[in-house]
Structures are given as C-alpha cells and as structure tokens.
Amino acid sequence: xxxxxxxxxxxxxxxxxxxxxxxxxxxxxxxxxxxxxxxxxxxxxxxxxxxxxxxxxxxxxxxxxxxxxxxxxxxxxxxxxxx
Amino acid sequence: xxxxxxxxxxxxxxxxxxxxxxxxxxxxxxxxxxxxxxxxxxxxxxxxxxxxxxxxxxxxxxxxxxxxxxxxxxxxxxxxxxxxxxxxxxxxxxxxxxxxxxxxxxxxxxxxxxxxxxxxxxxxxxxxxxxxxxxxxxxxxxxxxxxxxxxxxxxxxxxxxxxxxxxxxxxxxxxxxxxxxxxxxxxxxxxxxxxxxxxxxxxxxxxxxxxxxxxxxxxxxxxxxxxxxxxxxxxxxxxxxxxxxxxxxxxxxxxxxxxxxxxxxxxxxxxxxxxxxxxxxxxxxxxxxxxxxxxxxxxxxxxxxxxxxxxxxxxxxxxxxxxxxxxxxxxxxxxxxxxxxxxxxxxxxxxxxxxxxxxxxxxxxxxxxxxxxxxxxxxxxxxxxxxxxxxxxxxxxxxxxxxxxxxxxxxxxxxxxxxxxxxxxxxxxxxxxxxxxxxxxxxxxxxxxxxxxxxxxxxxxxxxxxxxxxxxxxxxxxxxxxxxxxxxxxxxxxxxxxxxxxxxxxxxxxxxxxxxxxxxxxxxxxxxxxxxxxxxxxxxx
Numbered sequence: 001x002x003x004x005x006x007x008x009x010x011x012x013x014x015x016x017x018x019x020x021x022x023x024x025x026x027x028x029x030x031x032x033x034x035x036x037x038x039x040x041x042x043x044x045x046x047x048x049x050x051x052x053x054x055x056x057x058x059x060x061x062x063x064x065x066x067x068x069x070x071x072x073x074x075x076x077x078x079x080x081x082x083x
Numbered sequence: 084x085x086x087x088x089x090x091x092x093x094x095x096x097x098x099x100x101x102x103x104x105x106x107x108x109x110x111x112x113x114x115x116x117x118x119x120x121x122x123x124x125x126x127x128x129x130x131x132x133x134x135x136x137x138x139x140x141x142x143x144x145x146x147x148x149x150x151x152x153x154x155x156x157x158x159x160x161x162x163x164x165x166x167x168x169x170x171x172x173x174x175x176x177x178x179x180x181x182x183x184x185x186x187x188x189x190x191x192x193x194x195x196x197x198x199x200x201x202x203x204x205x206x207x208x209x210x211x212x213x214x215x216x217x218x219x220x221x222x223x224x225x226x227x228x229x230x231x232x233x234x235x236x237x238x239x240x241x242x243x244x245x246x247x248x249x250x251x252x253x254x255x256x257x258x259x260x261x262x263x264x265x266x267x268x269x270x271x272x273x274x275x276x277x278x279x280x281x282x283x284x285x286x287x288x289x290x291x292x293x294x295x296x297x298x299x300x301x302x303x304x305x306x307x308x309x310x311x312x313x314x315x316x317x318x319x320x321x322x323x324x325x326x327x328x329x330x331x332x333x334x335x336x337x338x339x340x341x342x343x344x345x346x347x348x349x350x351x352x353x354x355x356x357x358x359x360x361x362x363x364x365x366x367x368x369x370x371x372x373x374x375x376x377x378x379x380x381x382x383x384x385x386x387x388x389x390x391x392x393x394x395x396x397x398x399x400x401x402x403x404x405x406x407x408x409x410x411x412x413x414x415x416x417x418x419x420x421x422x423x424x425x426x427x428x429x430x431x432x433x434x435x436x437x438x439x440x441x442x443x444x445x446x447x448x449x450x451x452x453x454x455x456x457x458x459x460x461x462x463x464x465x466x467x468x469x470x471x472x473x474x475x476x477x478x479x480x481x482x483x484x485x486x487x488x489x490x491x492x493x494x495x496x497x498x499x500x501x502x503x504x505x506x507x508x509x510x511x512x513x514x515x516x517x518x519x520x521x522x523x524x525x526x527x528x529x530x531x532x533x534x535x536x537x538x539x540x541x542x543x544x545x546x547x548x549x550x551x552x553x554x555x556x557x558x559x560x561x562x563x564x565x566x567x568x569x570x571x572x573x574x575x576x577x578x579x580x581x582x583x584x585x586x587x588x589x590x591x592x593x594x595x596x597x598x599x600x601x602x603x604x605x606x607x608x609x610x611x612x613x614x615x616x617x618x619x620x621x622x623x624x
Binding site: 036037038040041043044046047048050051056057059062 | 311312313314315316317334335338339592593594596597
C-alpha cells in the first residue's frame, strides 16, 4: 500500500472514529488539538488505527503519534517490515 | 479468608499465601508481552530480598519510602518489600506532574525511593531522600533472605495521597489493620477463587485498584495480570488471550466493549447502522424492551467470540453512578460490580453485584463498616477500615472527624434493606440566588434527552457571586444543531419542577471530563468554564 492510499484510508478511518470531517486537516496538524480529543478519545483513535491497519504502536511512544504524517510513516514502515 | 483475619500485617499475609499457593501464578503480564510471571513463592522470596536490601542500606523502621513505578508484577513485590522492612510505603501514581511528585516526597519526608530505570530528576531537589533503588536492584536475585521486621497491626503500612482539583494533596495514614480489615470484609461479599485472573488496568497506586484489583485477588489465590498497555483494543485482546475473569473497569475499556456490542446489535438488525452514535442510555433501553431472547443470545455469542468467554465480572467504581452500564454489560454476559469507597476508608465502603442491588444503589456497606447519615445527609463512617487521620496535618484531621465518625463529604441515604445510595458531593452543592441549596444529582435526571450523548449540571458564577445551575451537554451524533438542542433544553426545563430548573445550557465539543474511574468532574468543568468566561470578559474590556 503506498503512502497516498494509506493517507486516504487513514482519513476515512479517523472520520468514522471521530464522527467529524477531517477535510481541512493537513499532514502536519496536531490531531489531538484539531479534533479536540481528550486522553481517552486519543487512545480510542489509536485503537481504531491499529485494528484497521493490523499494526501495533510501541506502548511507550503512544503520545508521539499525533499527526497524520507520523501515522502514515509508522503504518508504511510497519507494512514494509511485515512483507 | 482466615489467613487474612489472622495476619498481623500485609507481608505476613503474603508469607501465608506463599505457603498456601506455592507455585500457583500470582502476578504476570499479558501474554503478548513475553514477560515472565511470578508464583506466590517467588513473590514472597522477592519481598524478603527487597526488605533485606532496604534494611541493609540503613533505612529504619517507620521511614517513608516513595514507590514510583509503572504497572507491572514488580510493583506489589516492591511495595510489600518496603512494608516487610518495617517502612512506610508512599505509592505515587505514574504520570503525575513532577511538581506534585516532588510535593508528595517533601510532605512525606521520604528517606528512600524505589523507582524504574528513569532518573526521577524531579526528586533530585528533595533533600530528605538519601537512598535510591531501581526496582531491578532492589529485587535482583542474590541477597540473603532475612526475616524482615515484624510489624504490629497498628503500624503504619502506607501513606495514600489524595488530591482534588484545587487543594494540595493530603496524605491519608493507613495501618496494616485498616487495610486487612477492608480486605477481610471485601472477601465476604465477592466471589473469586484460585484460577481466576484479574486484569489490572488502573494505576496500581490507585488505592481502589490496590485493594480490589491486586491484594483482593491475591488473597483468593487468583492471578493478577498487568496488560502493559493503555490501548483499549489491546485490553480487549488481553481479556481474550489471558482468559481474564475479572477487572476494575476504566471508561476506555467500557466504551470499547460497548463498541463490540454495537457491532453485534447492528449485525443482528437490532440497531440501524445510522443509529450507531445514539446514547448508551438509549441502547440500554432498547435492550430491555425490544430484543427477543434468541436474538440476545446470538448477540452475546458474537461479542464473546471477540472478547473471549472467561470474563464474568467488571467492577465499575465511580462509573457505577450511571445506571445505564449494568444492563449493557449484562447483555454481554458480564456481571457489573458496583461500589463506593474513599481513600480514608482503605478504600472500599460498599460493594455489590448490580443485579442484586436496586437501580442506582452502590451496594450494601461492607460487614465491618458502620455507616450513618448525619447532618445535611452527609455519610459518616466508623470502623477498623477508617484512617486515624492525615499525616502531618492536625487541622485537616480534626476537620475530617465529628465525634469519632469520619465525614465523607458525600451525601447519601440507606434504604430499608440496607442498600446505600449516593445523592451528591457536599462540595458540589450550589447555592442559588434565592438562597436555596441544590445538588447536581437532583437536577440531572430532569434533562434526559435522545439529543444528548452525555450531560451534567455544574454551576456558572452569577453576577452576585451566587451559583447558576447550568446544564452542560455533549450532543449525540447527528444532533449538532444548536437551535434544536436549545429547543430540547427549553422543553425539558419547562417540564421540570421550578426548583430543579437549570439556568442555561452549554454545548461541549469534547466528552465530559471524568476521573480515572469514570466520575464526572463537575467542579473542574465549572472552574474551567468560569475561568474562561472571566478571561474573555477581561479580553473584551
């Protein structure tokens, strides 16, 4: 899956999970700030991404994955490693 | 259970449990972590090694030792080692702001620190700390196991720090007898047995988790499993893979389980896909009224295929005040354990299974806890589980007690069958412009609406300094229309008795702020709103 496809699927997953349109959010925006997520909503969001892409975020770095770019990079690397 | 009553201290209890359960698994991590587990024998050996090292270092009986460690099997091992050395444990919740940790260490006059691999740099300025151990150093094999220090039942076992949103933390003094009395009473009302597995989700330093999720299961010969993650999907994975039977539930897990139930209800045609965002209350209502038993069995089977078939009890703690959850859990074949507690009472005061309690009740008081309803309906407690007071704070101790009874600050009532009901926090009382005292819990039931996913009442500050009871709502999915929400509010307000009419509505974009166990933080919400409002006013000036 290339990064453009990952980004599209990620946007769709986040839209469904947050029940909000992500339209104006760009790759480097802080999702926690832009989507007004509290700590529980942030965890639920990462849970949705893990399930959708069949990946696992390292637990001690959960707070790092706050932008679409970081999520796309992580998913892309994880999928390459899985091949 | 006799072993609990006969033990003079918590370490003595662990020694007795090691004799009783030996190689049975006591503490472990979720299977996917690959970490090793500890048997009851290994736990007791580790406790003795740790106690020997603390004693050898020069710490003396009664010295306070901070325990700053994340949730893992070594947490209780280190805690009991501190106690077995005759020292007073000061558990610190991980993730607490550094200045708070520093304030706790200073207030406790901590002489020792047991921590993880981190440097704990926030504590470098605390001059009283002379001895620092990483948990690996403390518990490593090799030290000669010694007898430790024999503690008397009245010796202080730990200082439990409590903090409010506005006040400085206070250290609740808890003795071995306080904690053992609560444990013995708890075991009289709940069923757990060897072979059961408890998932420990809340921070281990949280006294509720310590009692109900750690020492409680250990005293039954059960296993405590640390998930090593905060992600709710992996907690569900652990429920299945580690064959978990019990857990103290956090809101994130509750919502994750609810999502699994919704998937099955939608697949079974009970709920239309577009109604997925409806409130938990509406789903609970639909389950109780409209679903045929055959369909429910099919839904339950579907959920169980995902979460495993071993989970049977979830302790709800603070979230128990929301009566929508027990029927939701029941639909998945899970018993809800409701309860009430406070740190000053070691901490469990009442507990019961939701299906055996009247709706809204938090169970019956534990056998050893005396509960009385005092002035202003304040719940007063007395008994062996109740603290003697706050460490180094005589004024706070005097204020907390009235003629030997602990003032809880909670309002409540006990019905004819002995069930306890909470009706509000004294500190959340609102005094209106008319001089009348009203509590949020009195007003909130008047504002149930399908348009609101969540709602609560908290005071905005009125022009004369009086409280304006205000409805804060989180709109349900697809109901973001401000005019419709306002219309719903006006209609509900008009239907409410005059004294229970809220003085306005505010729509929130985020979920209601809650504590770790799910209690709504009304004071925090009100303070946040009033501060923002004041700042905006100054800005406008």
